[in-house]
Amino acid sequence: MSSKKSTPTQAFLYENKKSLNPITEEQQYVHDVYEKIAQHFSSTRYKPWPVVEEFFKELEIGSIGIDVGCGNGKYLDVNRNIYIIGADRSSNLIEISASRGFESLICDALKLPYRNECFDFVTSIAVIHHFTTPERRITAIKELFRIAKPGSKVLIYVWAMEQTESRRKFDENYQDVFVPWVIPADKNEKREEIVYKRYYHLFKKGELDELVLNTGLAKIIRSDYNKDNWYVIAIKK
Amino acid sequence: MRLVTHNMLQCHVKGCNSNNFPLQLSDVEIEIQETDFNPKFLRNMLSKLEWNALVKTALEINITTLPNVLPNDLDEEFLKMLHRVLLETHIKQGQMICPNCNHTYPIKDGIPNMLLSETET
Ligand SMILES: [Zn+2]
Numbered sequence: 001m002s003s004k005k006s007t008p009t010q011a012f013l014y015e016n017k018k019s020l021n022p023i024t025e026e027q028q029y030v031h032d033v034y035e036k037i038a039q040h041f042s043s044t045r046y047k048p049w050p051v052v053e054e055f056f057k058e059l060e061i062g063s064i065g066i067d068v069g070c071g072n073g074k075y076l077d078v079n080r081n082i083y084i085i086g087a088d089r090s091s092n093l094i095e096i097s098a099s100r101g102f103e104s105l106i107c108d109a110l111k112l113p114y115r116n117e118c119f120d121f122v123t124s125i126a127v128i129h130h131f132t133t134p135e136r137r138i139t140a141i142k143e144l145f146r147i148a149k150p151g152s153k154v155l156i157y158v159w160a161m162e163q164t165e166s167r168r169k170f171d172e173n174y175q176d177v178f179v180p181w182v183i184p185a186d187k188n189e190k191r192e193e194i195v196y197k198r199y200y201h202l203f204k205k206g207e208l209d210e211l212v213l214n215t216g217l218a219k220i221i222r223s224d225y226n227k228d229n230w231y232v233i234a235i236k237k
Numbered sequence: 238m239r240l241v242t243h244n245m246l247q248c249h250v251k252g253c254n255s256n257n258f259p260l261q262l263s264d265v266e267i268e269i270q271e272t273d274f275n276p277k278f279l280r281n282m283l284s285k286l287e288w289n290a291l292v293k294t295a296l297e298i299n300i301t302t303l304p305n306v307l308p309n310d311l312d313e314e315f316l317k318m319l320h321r322v323l324l325e326t327h328i329k330q331g332q333m334i335c336p337n338c339n340h341t342y343p344i345k346d347g348i349p350n351m352l353l354s355e356t357e358t
Contacts, residue, residue, distance in 0.1 A: 023355070062281020064241065081278050085242050091350070098348050103242055107351040111358055113249045113342075115258060120285065 022132045029199035030130045031089055033181065037196055038092035040183050042072035051226050052125055053078050055155045055233065063120035065152075068109050068144060069127030073097030076104075082121075087112075109140045114147045117236075122147060122154045126229070128208075129158045129201045132176070137201070138211055145217035148236040154218065157231045161202040165228045175202050203230050238328045238349050243294060244286050246349070248335035248342075250357045256337040259290040262297045265331030265344075272324055276316050283307065283319070295322060 034041065052075055059065070061081040070076060070086030071093050077100075086104045088094045098104040107113050109127055122144045131137045141156065148154050161170055170177065178197035185193040208230045209223050218234035225231075248257035292303045302318050311319075333342040333349065340357070343350050 060281065062278050062285070064245070064282060064285050066245075081275070083241055083278075083282055085245070089352075091348075094348055095346075098346065103239060104347075105238065105242070105349040105351060108353075108358075111249050111353070113247060113351040114245045115247050115287075118245045118285075 025132050033196045033198050034090040035092050037181050042096050045072050045074050065119045065121035067123045073100055073102040076102040112143045112147055117149045119147050120152050125157045141211055142215050145236050150236050152236050154234050157229045158203045158208055160228055160230045161204045163228045208232050241323050244291055250338050250340045253338040257335055259294050260333035263332055265298050266329045268327045268329045269325050274320050279316055
């Protein structure tokens with residue numbers, strides 16, 4: 001039995017603590033967690049999702065683009081005929097990506113440091129669900145389209161409320177949850193199991209499409225469910 | 238960081254909306270890492286770059302081989318020179334300074350850090 005399968009999947013209820021503002025919340029329940037789990041997280045992120053892999057493989061030779069929220073860079077070498085920049089908020093994950101020889105930089109998805117309409121493609125895989133308010137999710141999506149050239153493709157993946165592959169079952173009354181990340185106990189290091197809570201907004205069917213269309217910046221050409229996620233491929237207007 | 242990546246970057250400090258590209262390179266350390274030559278990839282990529290900004294930035298790091306205007310006829314020798322400048326030249330250390338607001342973005346171990354503090358966003 002591989003340890004990768006033994007992660008308990010019960011979501012913790014997320015109580016919206018009014019004392020915390022979204023910035024503090026995301027710092028504590030997203031950024032800080034990824035910094036701490038980077039190494040373990042990376043060791044579980046090696047198998048590309050077929051839809052994402054296909055998206056990269058179909059791009060024209062010489063395309064220049066960016067994966068916003070690239071993590072350890074798992075998609076950055078799927079297609080050697082494109083120039084792809086990996087960007088992430090977590091410096092520990094970006095160091096792993098850079099150490100694999102990938103073009104990597106640290107930035108915030110809410111405020112991307114790139115020129116308007118400079119990229120031939122843009123991807124956002126498992127990122128938008130970490131923003132705690134609808135406004136911040138919309139801002140992040142608008143940024144993806146701002147930097148994409150007119151006519152270029154943008155791929156966005158988010159976690160679904162409706163989970164069919166994993167043993168996770170979410171209560172549909174609660175879209176905002178904490179999902180545990182468990183680092184197993186290590187006998188050699190005499191370390192107990194560590195559980196980190198990560199904040200997720202679980203997307204319901206149609207919700208991502210609505211956010212994308214509401215930006216007024218893009219046309220959706222594909223929208224589907226895959227591996228516990230909703231995804232959209234949109235063309236920048 | 239390669240110069241292609243730098244060619245896409247602009248300053249994003251709040252209110253800094255003009256003359257914020259290209260970021261000026263300073264105190265840089267460069268490393269050459271060889272990689273496979275792929276002329277078709279390179280040709281297609283060239284039309285996507287802001288050429289003037291690229292030439293200016295290259296001069297800042299003492300690369301003087303780029304012509305002011307990209308020629309129409311790209312022979313193999315020229316492409317190989319570009320391959321070296323665009324794909325094999327890595328900026329390992331240094332900083333990028335905004336020509337408008339002077340904000341400085343550090344580059345450490347080849348990784349630019351573009352995060353701003355809360356008051357700058
Ligand atoms: Zn500036």
